[in-house]
Amino acid sequence: MRLILLGPPGAGKGTQAQRLVEKYSIPQLSTGDMLRAAVKAGTEVGQRAEAVMNAGKLVSDDIVNAIVSERIDEADCVNGFILDGYPRTLVQADAVEAMLKGKGIALDVVIELQVNDEVLVDRISGRYSCASCGTVYHDTSKKPAKDGVCDKCGSTEFKRRSDDQPDKVWTRLQAYYKETSPLIGYYYAKGLLKNVDGLQSIDDVAADIDRVLEKL
Numbered sequence: 556m557r558l559i560l561l562g563p564p565g566a567g568k569g570t571q572a573q574r575l576v577e578k579y580s581i582p583q584l585s586t587g588d589m590l591r592a593a594v595k596a597g598t599e600v601g602q603r604a605e606a607v608m609n610a611g612k613l614v615s616d617d618i619v620n621a622i623v624s625e626r627i628d629e630a631d632c633v634n635g636f637i638l639d640g641y642p643r644t645l646v647q648a649d650a651v652e653a654m655l656k657g658k659g660i661a662l663d664v665v666i667e668l669q670v671n672d673e674v675l676v677d678r679i680s681g682r683y684s685c686a687s688c689g690t691v692y693h694d695t696s697k698k699p700a701k702d703g704v705c706d707k708c709g710s711t712e713f714k715r716r717s718d719d720q721p722d723k724v725w726t727r728l729q730a731y732y733k734e735t736s737p738l739i740g741y742y743y744a745k746g747l748l749k750n751v752d753g754l755q756s757i758d759d760v761a762a763d764i765d766r767v768l769e770k771l
């Protein structure tokens with residue numbers, strides 16, 4: 556099973572990807588994790604990436620494509636994988652398709668988690684986490700049972716991401732709609748796109764995703 560989860564920041568892609576990893580025993584391929592692993596391993600493409608990053612530049616699509624290609628060749632991807640945060644643009648999507656074709660494999664499905672912008676901004680800007688164990692809470696929808704005390708570890712220290720402020724969330728959404736949302740039409744035209752209502756509960760979203768995957 557080879558799939559991509561699409562959706563704007565905060566749509567729940569990471570949560571659902573982790574559930575799929577556990578249920579189907581396939582890896583979640585994050586470009587950030589793959590870059591760090593390639594650099595640490597000292598592979599040829601990892602060394603190229605390290606040189607670019609050390610120079611304070613953005614890693615090119617060619618290097619990222621090569622790292623994704625190397626990762627897909629590893630044994631744990633034999634039964635499939637989940638692409639997380641990649642591709643982000645139409646150029647990258649074309650590269651992924653060509654790369655997979657060269658390996659004699661193809662994507663099975665692309666699942667778009669559909670959300671409402673206003674709800675999404677509230678969801679992201681209201682979230683915070685325990686500074687000790689990382690448990691995530693929300694100002695209105697998921698408060699600790701005891702105010703100011705983490706349900707899981709009892710810590711009284713919490714933190715918020717600096718880019719979870721409403722104005723910064725809107726900026727991230729604009730970047731998504733400009734760069735990544737064209738992939739929705741791209742994969743629809745290829746007959747790969749399936750839509751799931753991302754505003755449901757986590758369990759209901761998971762159930763809808765399972766129904767999509769069971770039909771493959």
